[in-house]
Amino acid sequence: MTRGSDEQRWSRLMVSAQAGNESDYRLLLTELTAVIYNFLRSRFGDQHFIEDCVQESLIAIHQARHTYDPQRNFRPWLFAIVRHKAIDTLSNQNRRKKVVDNYHDELHVLSQAGRQSEAESELSQGDILVSLSPQHREALILTKFIGYSIAEASEKLCISESAVKVRIHRAIHKLQLLLEADEQ
């Protein structure tokens, strides 16, 4: 399938879904699931939050389906939602699923120096994260991908908790800009 034919098919399926056609809508969401998954994986690597993000994106597509205008292209509409949900999911990551929850002893987790390098090696698949500065990337990996709390990350990085928060905030803002530029 070419990009153009995908675009036209998705647009047609969405118009049909707007009219209430369940089977077309199911087909559209199934196709989009794979597209969103690949989009996120190519940018962030194999991160556990991607599953959440795909689901959040599908729900957002459902909520926003009345705003799709067939006069406009489908992709910009779709990826605006996906980009927004990716940043949103990442920002709220420690309220969702923490890798550290799998460990019984927090101190044990902090001693798992290997976890960080493991996560970093996964990043080689996600080119967008490599564009962040090392300090920002480090803070983001520890808190959002590995699942450390702010206090744990500040201890590990030997900086204050507020400095960790600032680095995370800046990293997420930078990611937002990179994703926006990516689409344009």
Next chain:
Amino acid sequence: MNNHDSLIANLSRNLAPVPPPPNINRLAMVWFCLSAFFVVVLIHLMGPVRPGAFLQLVEKPRFLLESLLGLAAILWVCQSAFRGAIPGALTSRFYAFGIMLMILWLAQYLTGLVSPALEPSMLGERDHCFLETLIYSLPLILSGLLLVRRLYPLRPIRTAMSLSLAAGMLPALYMQLACMYEPSHILTHHILPGLLMVPVGATIAMFWRPHRDMPNEH
């Protein structure tokens, strides 16, 4: 994939038809025209406009240019606000151009402190122009928010701020004709209340969760 399959099944079950989306540019234009009409009528009802103000538009090209620049800036920001309520419809370039136009327009009044477009005068002074600008823009903000919340603004606060800027600047612009022309008065009594409506719009948006009460929410 099982989680996704069950989510997709839930989302597509008993799928309700949705009305076709509005043409967002036309919707923005309708809001802009009705708002401008509302502001003009109200200002004329509440007091006389500056004598000879319309003639000055014809006779003083710089004043005309200044007013047209304001009109273009407000229209552009209004379009940005409405486009922001449709995913993917607003590009960062379009948004930035609107803000740039607005800054350029406001810079005219700063320049006017040194070299005004018209001879400064107290002619046509209105007693409550500051309050009038604040009050007239409030219904515009509320009506605009009512329209955009039916769509899907990904950044509701930014959308509300753009809308409030356009709504606040509409009466501020018309006050250049209705009230006295003096750049420092314009900045403090017309532009400032217009700008003050931006945080007002942002505050309303903070308590406004557009995605929670969507008509199609499953």
